[in-house]
Amino acid sequence: MSPACYQVLANAVLIAHFLFVIGVVGGLVLIVWGGFREWAWVRKLWLRLAHLAGIALVVLESWLGVACPLTSLELWLRELAGQATYSGDFIAYWVRQFMFFTAPSWVFTVCYTAFGVLVLLSWWWFPPRPARLSALQKPPAGS
Template sequence: MSPAVLANLVALVHFAWVMFLVLGLGAILLGIAFGWRWVRNRWFRSIHLAMIAIVVGESLAGVPCPLTVWEHRFREQAGQTSFEGDFIAHWVHRLIFFQAEPWVFTVVYVAFGAAVAAAWIIAPPRWRPTDA
């Protein structure tokens, strides 16, 4: 498989990761408001929490996202121009021309992680089928 195709696949996985986090939290919050039982599914909630914990941990530790690193590397191998910064910063900039220091994105990641943790506390997942 060519490096360009691999870079695009990594970008697609990265996009799916972000969308799962953002749309997942939206679904959880709506589910809390409307009493949707499926948003308390332990697997969905555990995976969602683990995924944002990884993002927050990387950001606080100053570790670049492996998906961003891989995409950069594949694009360079393909002779393509790569973007600067991390995946979220790049796309936020491209979509709305938002410019901010890297620490701003760390704050956003931590705040988002806190929202996911708060939803976990407010509406914990079901651990047994009989839980409401």
């Protein structure tokens, strides 16, 4: 494959990483907001399990000191593309500027853990409800 192809793949991984972050952060915002507004879809068990799994993965990686697989994949693809920095690519530069900043690793571990605690608290504040099988359920007595 050509270096340009690796660069495109690296950008795709970066965008996927960005969307994952938006999904986890925005997911909690929507769950809490939707919980207060009584939106039924924010209590769907599959959604809540996917959201919990996403932040649990981030917290676990952080506590174990493991590099994010998406970051590792992106860096590997950039290396194959012959890129040393992100300055030459508009998409990569701006998405990385928004998503990453410099701080000691313990700061990120504390932030990820605190966010994970908020996600767990959202399960208590707005518990998920299992999907109803309306066609299989009998109507309540007296209906």
